[in-house]
Amino acid sequence: MNSKDKLYDDLDGYDIEKLCDKLELGRHDLILLATKVARDGDMTPFQALKKLHEVDDIKEYLIQLNYNKLQQD
Secondary structure, eight states: OOHHHHHHHTTTTOOHHHHHHHHTOOHHHHHHHHHHHHHHTTOOHHHHHHHHHHOSOHHHHHHHHHHHHHHHO
8 A cells, every 4th residue: 555545545434525515615615714724723634624524513613713723822
């Protein structure tokens, strides 16, 4: 198994198209959102995508993430 195969094994169960539909976003907007979540939440982009799969209310999550970031600063 090469490193590329290992990377994609980690993506099993995470369907980007379903996530786009769930959040009612296009792929480009999803990338921007995942980038914001990764930066504000101090996590990797992959962890941010996993978190977005788990979150039910994205607006509430972003508010909480922003609040936590402000508390740290």
